[in-house]
Amino acid sequence: MSGAVKRTDFVQPKEFKFSKENMKLVEAHIAKYPKGRQASAVMPLLDIAQRQHGGWIPEVAMEEIAKLLDMPRIKVFEVATFYTMYNLEPRGKHHLQFCTTTPCWLMGSADVVKACEKHLGIHMGETTEDGEFTMTEVECLGACVNAPVIQRNGDEFYEDLTPENVIPVIEALKAGRQPKIGSQTGRQTSLGVMGATCLSKQAHDTNNQVAGEPPVKKPAAKPANDPAETRPAETKPKGKKK
Incomplete structure (x- = not known):
């Protein structure tokens, strides 16, 4: 198509340094790991470098990260070339x-x-x-x-x-x-296309009630003078053993 370019002739910058603001982030990530394990911070540092450099990671940035983490350059290159979220050539804005x-x-x-x-x-x-x-x-x-x-x-x-x-x-x-x-259609988060089909109403009584259904009616309490409540339970006389 006209108006399209595939950047293959871009120039690698000669130097790269993290900005003061980003250096604070770099130090915070490195501090998460014990001495000798700083290489574990390589992925977030690559991400910071990519964001600082306009969406892609130049070779000098990977070299700088290798120095900061005291790890071989090739190890940083291995990570950057393995994961597709790291861009090794210029991208659009x-x-x-x-x-x-x-x-x-x-x-x-x-x-x-x-x-x-x-x-x-x-x-x-x-x-x-x-x-x-x-x-x-x-x-x-x-x-x-x-x-x-x-x-x-x-x-x-x-x-x-x-x-x-x-x-x-x-x-x-x-x-x-x-x-x-x-x-882009107004859908609320991941709501199904049919809309809310369950848990669509506020439960009034959380005791043994299914959400969205009418409240469960409790039986009316019997009065205190109800004979059924005040009369002792009848017991059958024990029969004599034959």
Whole structure:
């Protein structure tokens, strides 16, 4: 498509240092682990570096992390190249990650992808020429009940998407506005399409009552002068043994 670029000729920066604010986060993560086990903080440090560097991790950032954690560079590279949430090349300002696995596909994710490709003028794995949008395909995002789903920049989920309601989301991002996060159909969290079918009313009496049903009527108490309450229980005379 016209207007699409796949960045393969980007230049690696020559140096990387965490900002003062991010360095405090780095130190806090490292402090969670005992001496000699600092390497366990490699994943959150990679995430911090990626956020600081505009959505991707340069090689010099991985080298800096290796120094801070006193671990071989190759070990940091192994982690960064294994997990798909770490980007090793530039991404657009809005990195749109499309789930296309079975539940989302059954609910129409392929049509959502086509609508976005047509609207943005790019294909999966490409970035718009202005550097605003990147489209990538990802595995299950764990929001199957609200399929189809798009994740933006690893944080925000846009759910219950259709080819029609996904376009306003993109247009809002283009205009610098924050789209509504979550369901785009007004659904409350993961409420079923039929609405509330149980636990739909406040129980008035929690003693032996099914929620949503009328309160269980208790039998009226008998008066204190009721003969049945005051008369001693009758006992049968014991018969003589033959």
